Amino acid sequence: xxxxxxxxxxxxxxxxxxxxxxxxxxxxxxxxxxxxxxxxxxxxxxxxxxxxxxxxxxxxxxxxxxxxxxxxxxxxxxxxxxxxxxxxxxxxxxxxxxxxxxxxxxxxxxxxxxxxxxxxxxxxxxxxxxxxxxxxxxxxxxxxxxxxxxxxxxxxxxxxxxxxxxxxxxxxxxxxxxxxxxxxxxxxxxxxxxxxxxxxxxxxxxxxxxxxxxxxxxxxxxxxxxxxxxxxxxxxxxxxxxxxxxxxxxxxxxxxxxxxxxxxxxxxxxxxxxxxxxxxxxxxxxxxxxxxxxxxxxxxxxxxxxxxxxxxxxxxxxxxxxxxxxxxxxxxxxx
Amino acid sequence: xxxxxxxxxxxxxxxxxxxxxxxxxxxxxxxxxxxxxxxxxxxxxxxxxxxxxxxxxxxxxxxxxxxxxxxxxxxxxxxxxxxxxxxxxxxxxxxxxxxxxxxxxxxxxxxxxxxxxxxxxxxxxxxxxxxxxxxxxxxxxxxxxxxxxxxxxxxxxxxxxxxxxxxxxxxxxxxxxxxxxxxxxxxxxxxxxxxxxxxxxxxxxxxxxxxxxxxxxxxxxxxxxxxxxxxxxxxxxxxxxxxxxxxxxxxxxxxxxxxxxxxxxxxxxxxxxxxxxxxxxxxxxxxxxxxxxxxxxxxxxxxxxxxxxxxxxxxxxxxxxxxxxxxxxxxxxxxxxxxxxxxxxxxxxxxxxxxxxxxxxxxxxxxxxxxxxxxxxxxxxxxxxxxxxxxxxxxxxxxxxxxxxxxxxxxxxxxxxxxxxxxxxxxxxxxxxxxxxxxxxxxxxxxxxxxxxxxxxxxxxxxxxxxxxxxxxxxxxxxxxxxxxxxxxxxxxxxxxxxxxxxxxxxx
Numbered sequence: 001x002x003x004x005x006x007x008x009x010x011x012x013x014x015x016x017x018x019x020x021x022x023x024x025x026x027x028x029x030x031x032x033x034x035x036x037x038x039x040x041x042x043x044x045x046x047x048x049x050x051x052x053x054x055x056x057x058x059x060x061x062x063x064x065x066x067x068x069x070x071x072x073x074x075x076x077x078x079x080x081x082x083x084x085x086x087x088x089x090x091x092x093x094x095x096x097x098x099x100x101x102x103x104x105x106x107x108x109x110x111x112x113x114x115x116x117x118x119x120x121x122x123x124x125x126x127x128x129x130x131x132x133x134x135x136x137x138x139x140x141x142x143x144x145x146x147x148x149x150x151x152x153x154x155x156x157x158x159x160x161x162x163x164x165x166x167x168x169x170x171x172x173x174x175x176x177x178x179x180x181x182x183x184x185x186x187x188x189x190x191x192x193x194x195x196x197x198x199x200x201x202x203x204x205x206x207x208x209x210x211x212x213x214x215x216x217x218x219x220x221x222x223x224x225x226x227x228x229x230x231x232x233x234x235x236x237x238x239x240x241x242x243x244x245x246x247x248x249x250x251x252x253x254x255x256x257x258x259x260x261x262x263x264x265x266x267x268x269x270x271x272x273x274x275x276x277x278x279x280x281x282x283x284x285x286x287x288x289x290x291x292x293x294x295x296x297x298x299x300x301x302x303x304x305x306x307x308x309x310x311x312x313x314x315x316x317x318x319x320x321x322x323x324x325x326x327x328x329x330x331x332x333x334x335x
Numbered sequence: 336x337x338x339x340x341x342x343x344x345x346x347x348x349x350x351x352x353x354x355x356x357x358x359x360x361x362x363x364x365x366x367x368x369x370x371x372x373x374x375x376x377x378x379x380x381x382x383x384x385x386x387x388x389x390x391x392x393x394x395x396x397x398x399x400x401x402x403x404x405x406x407x408x409x410x411x412x413x414x415x416x417x418x419x420x421x422x423x424x425x426x427x428x429x430x431x432x433x434x435x436x437x438x439x440x441x442x443x444x445x446x447x448x449x450x451x452x453x454x455x456x457x458x459x460x461x462x463x464x465x466x467x468x469x470x471x472x473x474x475x476x477x478x479x480x481x482x483x484x485x486x487x488x489x490x491x492x493x494x495x496x497x498x499x500x501x502x503x504x505x506x507x508x509x510x511x512x513x514x515x516x517x518x519x520x521x522x523x524x525x526x527x528x529x530x531x532x533x534x535x536x537x538x539x540x541x542x543x544x545x546x547x548x549x550x551x552x553x554x555x556x557x558x559x560x561x562x563x564x565x566x567x568x569x570x571x572x573x574x575x576x577x578x579x580x581x582x583x584x585x586x587x588x589x590x591x592x593x594x595x596x597x598x599x600x601x602x603x604x605x606x607x608x609x610x611x612x613x614x615x616x617x618x619x620x621x622x623x624x625x626x627x628x629x630x631x632x633x634x635x636x637x638x639x640x641x642x643x644x645x646x647x648x649x650x651x652x653x654x655x656x657x658x659x660x661x662x663x664x665x666x667x668x669x670x671x672x673x674x675x676x677x678x679x680x681x682x683x684x685x686x687x688x689x690x691x692x693x694x695x696x697x698x699x700x701x702x703x704x705x706x707x708x709x710x711x712x713x714x715x716x717x718x719x720x721x722x723x724x725x726x727x728x729x730x731x732x733x734x735x736x737x738x739x740x741x742x743x744x745x746x747x748x749x750x751x752x753x754x755x756x757x758x759x760x761x762x763x764x765x766x767x768x769x770x771x772x773x774x775x776x777x778x779x780x781x782x783x784x785x786x787x788x789x790x791x792x793x794x795x796x797x798x799x800x801x802x803x804x805x806x807x808x809x810x811x812x813x814x815x816x817x818x819x820x821x822x823x824x825x826x827x828x829x830x831x832x833x834x835x836x837x838x839x840x841x842x843x
Contacts, residue, residue, distance in 0.1 A: 214426035223409030224438040281428035
């Protein structure tokens with residue numbers, strides 16, 4: 001499963017069919033069905049502007065889903081990604097707006113803050129042996145509190161840094177091809193996803209994600225420094241969360257310290273819909289990306305159909321249960 | 336005298352246990368040195384010290400005559416000491432090659448993996464083992480035996496000079512064991528020293544050069560394997576003589592039938608299986624791994640659905656779809672995997688015995704009656720001779736044999752008339768085995784119908800009044816128990832493959 005994407009076309013195809021990628025295929029098929037269904041139901045749905053709105057709405061949740069996928073594949077969970085995202089945004093606000101540093105430093109600050117917070121979670125989990133659920137629950141609250149403390153509970157605006165909102169809202173592609181005004185936020189999502197997928201499938205770090213989730217004790221007895229790698233994985237996830245922090249701050253042109261709670265559950269939902277196993281050892285970035293898209297398409301489609309927002313939440317919940325049930329049925333069959 | 340490894344005066348204490356008391360051990364190049372002892376004798380602890388998983392509390396260890404203290408698995412690997420663990424410890428979601436070279440993946444710059452080199456290197460190791468397997472095979476798709484071979488390949492990839500094998504044959508059938516022994520012979524010829532831990536006595540004679548015996552954490556003796564009769568080894572292991580009386584089977588042919596199974600089928604695993612068990616009878620199930628014996632048991636117990644077939648208890652057809660229904664019908668199943676399915680190992684002996692019978696120990700408000708539970712637990716601890724300091728001891732602290740007795744107590748309490756034992760003595764030492772046998776015979780004598788599934792032929796032959804043999808999901812025959820049936824008779828039925836039969840018919 002780890003090497004389906006980059007192989008020669010023929011063997012890649014046969015292996016996609018042969019190995020456990022059914023859930024991803026299923027998720028992708030559901031996405032297509034949803035797209036077709038909504039475009040039949042409403043002519044407004046398939047407009048270019050609406051498609052771009054969906055992609056834009058996916059960008060933050062998608063990047064968070066990518067981050068949390070890494071941790072979930074190791075058999076862990078990260079509940080802190082939502083408030084960590086906000087924390088990174090607030091730190092960026094401090095660097096850019098309060099300290100008046102150049103834009104690039106703000107970007108570096110967001111990613112570095114995420115990596116640092118992630119490695120702290122990783123240390124709690126790996127060194128202090130605190131279960132990931134508890135460790136990241138603690139981090140979730142710590143970071144939420146710190147965001148409020150540092151910002152004095154007030155939003156930090158980026159009006160003095162004109163380039164900042166371009167990170168998410170500008171469109172490099174649109175400048176080149178005016179007919180395709182895809183915002184940079186979406187471009188960043190796909191770049192982050194591609195890079196992370198590469199790391200997951202092609203590097204030692206990625207290999208140990210799967211290995212840890214599959215049988216941690218065995219990895220340890222093989223002489224691998226599992227603690228160090230686990231911290232590295234949480235740190236990488238944190239760095240990606242930092243990018244999500246930049247995206248949301250740029251989109252809102254402000255760091256909103258009260259925001260963030262609930263984002264972690266949306267991200268985990270996307271990961272689960274995408275077929276990554278919560279018990280670890282199995283999963284893919286592509287799946288999580290599709291999962292995030294499904295959630296955005298659902299929300300958007302139901303809104304276009306004028307379904308009340310309350311119902312959208314109900315539908316999302318049902319989809320999660322259905323997705324996991326379908327996955328379990330598939331796994332049961334061959335035996 | 337040139338030893339590869341020498342250990343002297345090794346001490347190890349765990350909270351409340353003196354696990355190793357001044358133990359010595361030595362290994363020469365190119366020898367197979369069997370390490371024998373009952374469960375809890377300290378074999379695995381000693382080997383974990385040798386392979387750097389545990390630190391010793393006292394004593395000395397030498398490799399090539401130089402004092403060493405391996406403080407991690409990696410340090411031991413660097414000294415050339417490799418270990419194959421008792422319980423399979425592979426990463427199921429990874430491929431064979433990814434498992435074999437875990438921690439030593441061929442890398443390119445920036446931590447990128449060189450998958451091609453990884454697979455090539457593993458293919459070379461497989462070739463040296465004469466193992467025909469694609470390195471890209473996902474481990475979870477392989478049989479236990481093939482996984483064991485991957486595990487061995489992994490250990491060999493470190494080019495060890497010392498290889499510790501902890502019960503490598505526990506899950507293998509005879510053909511696979513023969514294959515493993517060939518590998519061991521080749522390693523011996525290359526000068527690798529092998530420490531071999533096994534409970535199967537017959538293997539010691541086949542493979543070992545020397546035998547070291549431990550008992551209760553103490554060193555007993557080191558003997559030449561060829562010159563020492565097995566009975567002597569067993570005697571030294573248990574510290575007393577184990578009587579092996581020739582079994583006398585009661586005549587149960589006139590007893591009423593307790594359980595009858597007709598035309599049971601489930602996919603390819605179980606095909607048209609019919610048999611019956613009478614009250615007071617022990618019916619053995621023999622066959623190779625994957626012959627479908629456990630699958631038959633699980634269907635009867637309602638743990639897996641069936642495609643077709645009937646189950647009759649005391650002559651009455653019963654509709655068993657769930658384990659709950661099976662228990663209601665008086666059928667109990669003791670899984671081969673005690674730790675996963677049979678016991679809550681972190682709970683006490685008392686809680687485990689009461690587990691399946693909570694309704695007997697609760698009042699109308701759902702409050703537990705601890706005093707009643709204690710009475711019953713103490714009663715069964717006495718009756719089955721469970722060796723535990725008290726009924727409040729955690730089950731995980733008991734030896735394998737005593738854990739098995741706790742499972743048996745649990746089911747006896749349910750008053751099941753039909754009891755299915757799946758590998759009842761797996762991982763249990765010689766002394767405790769004969770106690771379990773006596774217990775099974777006792778249960779049969781009380782009029783219960785007993786089914787025993789076992790991969791060890793001597794065990795099936797020792798216990799069974801009749802022996803049912805399976806091959807590839809079919810019941811290929813039922814043989815009488817006792818001296819009239821030989822191992823060869825059973826093996827013939829156990830290898831009666833359908834494909835082979837078809838071929839034979841065509842040529843006629």
